[in-house]
Amino acid sequence: MGGATMTLRSSAEAGQSQAGRTVTIDPALPRKAGAELLGTALLVFFGCGVATVSFGFHGYGSSFAAGVVASSLAFGLILAVMVAVIGPISGSHINPAVTLGAFLSRRITLMDAVGYWIAQFVGAVLGALLLLWVMVTTHTAPAYSKATVGLGANGWGSSPASVLRVSGGGAFLTEVIITAVFVLVVLSATNKKANAAISGAVMGLALALMNLVATPVDGASVNPARSFGPALVLAGQPIRQVWLFILAPLVGAVFAAGIYLLFHPIDTGAGGFGLRTQSAVSHSAAGEGMRPAGVSTTATASRPAAGTPAQPAPISQPGKAAGGGSSPGSGAPAGTEPPHSGGEPGAPGAGGIQRLLAREDRLLGRQYRGWPSRWPGQLLARMSGAGGAGCRNGTRLVIRCGDETIAR
Numbered sequence: 001m002g003g004a005t006m007t008l009r010s011s012a013e014a015g016q017s018q019a020g021r022t023v024t025i026d027p028a029l030p031r032k033a034g035a036e037l038l039g040t041a042l043l044v045f046f047g048c049g050v051a052t053v054s055f056g057f058h059g060y061g062s063s064f065a066a067g068v069v070a071s072s073l074a075f076g077l078i079l080a081v082m083v084a085v086i087g088p089i090s091g092s093h094i095n096p097a098v099t100l101g102a103f104l105s106r107r108i109t110l111m112d113a114v115g116y117w118i119a120q121f122v123g124a125v126l127g128a129l130l131l132l133w134v135m136v137t138t139h140t141a142p143a144y145s146k147a148t149v150g151l152g153a154n155g156w157g158s159s160p161a162s163v164l165r166v167s168g169g170g171a172f173l174t175e176v177i178i179t180a181v182f183v184l185v186v187l188s189a190t191n192k193k194a195n196a197a198i199s200g201a202v203m204g205l206a207l208a209l210m211n212l213v214a215t216p217v218d219g220a221s222v223n224p225a226r227s228f229g230p231a232l233v234l235a236g237q238p239i240r241q242v243w244l245f246i247l248a249p250l251v252g253a254v255f256a257a258g259i260y261l262l263f264h265p266i267d268t269g270a271g272g273f274g275l276r277t278q279s280a281v282s283h284s285a286a287g288e289g290m291r292p293a294g295v296s297t298t299a300t301a302s303r304p305a306a307g308t309p310a311q312p313a314p315i316s317q318p319g320k321a322a323g324g325g326s327s328p329g330s331g332a333p334a335g336t337e338p339p340h341s342g343g344e345p346g347a348p349g350a351g352g353i354q355r356l357l358a359r360e361d362r363l364l365g366r367q368y369r370g371w372p373s374r375w376p377g378q379l380l381a382r383m384s385g386a387g388g389a390g391c392r393n394g395t396r397l398v399i400r401c402g403d404e405t406i407a408r
Contacts, residue, residue, distance in 0.1 A: 026112060033115045035086035037123035039094040043078050044127030044229045050074035051152030051219070052135065055160070064163065068215045071152070075220075076208025083200030091190070092200075095223040096120050096246075097253040101183040104257035106266050124229030132233055151230035153238035154219040154245045161219035161238075168241075171218040172248045178210040179222050179252030180259070187260045221245040 026032070051074070053059040054067030083092040093099045096117050103113040128151055135144045135151075155161035156171035166174070185206040189199040207222065214220035221227040227245035231238035 026109070029112060029115050032090035032112070033119035035090040035092075036094060036116050037119040037126070039082040039086045039090075039092055040120045040123030040225050040229075041127035041130065042082065043075070043094050043223075044124050044226055045131050046078045047071065047075040047226065048128065048152030048230055049131050049134070052131070052149060055152070056149035064216075068212060071215060072208045072211035072220075075211050076204040076206075079207050080200045080204030083203060087200065090116070094120060094123075094225075095249075096225055097179050097183055097223060097249040098186050100250055100253040101187055101257045101260070104254065105187055105260055105264075120225040121228055124225035125232055126229075128229035128233040131230075146234050147236070150238075151234055152219070153230040153234055153242075154221045154227045155238060155241050156218050156244070157241075159218075159237055159241065163216045166217050168244060172244055174214050174217050175221055175245060175248035176252040176255070178214050178220070179249040180255040181252075182206050182210050182222050183253045183256035184259055187256065187264075191264060218245075221249060224249050 051067075051071040054070050058067075060066035060070060079092075079094070082094055086092045086094075091102070093102065093116055099108070099113050099116045099120070102108050103110065108116075131151055132146070135149070150160065153159075153161060156166050156168050158165070162171070186203050188194060189202040189206075190196075210222050211220040214222070224246040227242055231242035231245075
């Protein structure tokens, strides 16, 4: 058998079909998307704002180098600030290329990635509109002009953004390289073994470095949303060339994810999107008491190979159950049923799960006790924290092996 899936569903979903893959919807996704929208809007406003003052208004006189340093530091500093502000909420991607890298490295689900992408592009447009409004309403001498001053958009060839007048191929290659390096730095700095205290500074410095290198080439994108917002507001040549600054960073993110996974392989016991089983269970347990009805929480465990002794999945270290008894499934003799593990009245604890398995085992005439009789009890005890209280309020436990439901 390929794998076993345990799914917690509300009683309202009892009549729905069991076929197909279970989709996990994070109830915090709107809050995360809102944080990404805000962060991307501020990144465009401050980063592109300094670029506009530096290169559009020549705010630093004839020193092009001073403008490059100023705009590079602006992008790096605002990213470091946003990591501190929205990092605990959404991870502070504020960059579709970073989100793609996180998805390919199995850190977020596809549902989260799509929500992030929508929020980032919308936030970039809002940030560019806010910057345009500031420029139009606060500059009277000299008057602001979108055609001559711009909004810090990217470009190549005859575009004012390309001081080196680089070709489209040169701009594409540059963006792939700098985005791959930047996304690799972000993935490495946010690894669970990395120092979280300095991750924001590391990412900010990396973005500043990428801008120092690529600003004379094409204005330095590294971020499809950062390029899309100003290009959409300016229209004209920027919007005609923006496809390159959307595609090239995404290609760079793919390379970055591949290199990252080469040095940091995904855990073989990972769940549906590569999240480690223990991590997924722990996060589900944290919010189970407040989880809205109709939202499912899934965890996946590997099954033993055919012909080998069955072993429980490594969800947690054996210990005392929350209800005060011994560790769930701690070697009860075959054919006996452990006592109920406690919790709220009517809550199926570890003992209740084993009784369900024993009953279904008799009905189906198959020996499913081997591995599930211990593992669901450990999982349930870990999720509830009170001997099965996590299955209260009409929520039921469904255990499936392949396409067969063996306990519910």
